[in-house]
Amino acid sequence: YSEKNNISYTKENNIALISKLNPVIQGTRTKEDEFEFNKDAGMYVCKAGHLAFKLRRQGKKNVAKNRRETYYFDIEKCKVCPFKEGCYREGAKSRTYSITIKSTEHKEQEEFQNTEGFKEKAKSRYKIEAKNSELKHRHGDDTASAAGLLGMEVQGATAIFAVNLKRILKLINEKQ
Template identity: 65%
Template sequence: IQIESVIGDMAYSEKKNIEAAKEGDYELIAKLNPIITQGNRRKEDEFEFNKDAGMYQCKAGHLAIHKYFDKRKKDKKNKNPRMVYFFDIEKCKCCPYRDGCYKEGAKKKTYTETIICDSHSEQVKFQETEHFKEKMRERYKIEAKNSELKHRHGYDVASSSGLICMEMQGAMTIFAVNLKRIIKLMNEK
């Protein structure tokens, strides 16, 4: 079978799948997790990037005093690297916005930004194209069909053990659903 595209939800947009799609010469129609595209910023108004200084600043206007590139440990091999920005703790202690930002007795105040990899950057650009958006509009049909297979035809639980039995159950379930569709289309004529 020649695969042209694979359509899935956010669970399929992990880095391994994006790279596999590139190597397999097919397109992956799956939105990236918003944490990757927008970052993990829950409080967007508290920290802003100052392009001139190349540092983040808090809402009180205090710039980070230095930054550190964290490549991530070997045990977290699939994690993207991060840039950690350190703020002057003495300024944080007397800041009017310290409630909810500075914890009393803390030894440091940091803000972390995840740096997205090249494959994620390419996927971000791809998911902004009209082709991607058009394909994603078709995705609800796939989910509806999967739901019908699982809930109406018992494909949510294996009726027998073993891979061959599961393949047989899948083939029979899909055959039954397709047969229902053919009969419905014939009755409409």
């Protein structure tokens, strides 16, 4: 839900997107304690103190996917490193560490995600998701059974009608 195109669309149409960013996009780094960024060198350093020797940026600016930075470490140093257990895989040809560069859309969504308004609305989102899941899995709303927009509208309306009817019957039975 929180890919760049969806965020851009909701921003253009003045819609509040109540969808948490994927942890990969949020920048939740794996092995955060094992790699530190050295500002002077502009490279990451492993916990043994070995500096990455090469940086490669992957992806293009202003496209749907975020760019990635991959840092390359000297494999010969990794082979004799005292911390190689769990870091270096025997026989590996390279050792890299990658991070995702957040787009401005994702940065803005992350700021919105940290507001109280977002947190309040996100608390009730699970109810909507549960109802959507029920429509998809129990009432055939996962795939279209008829061609065309009208057919899909009829199928969606029928599924919603069935779910509402079930809810009404359940409430009537609870009252008795």
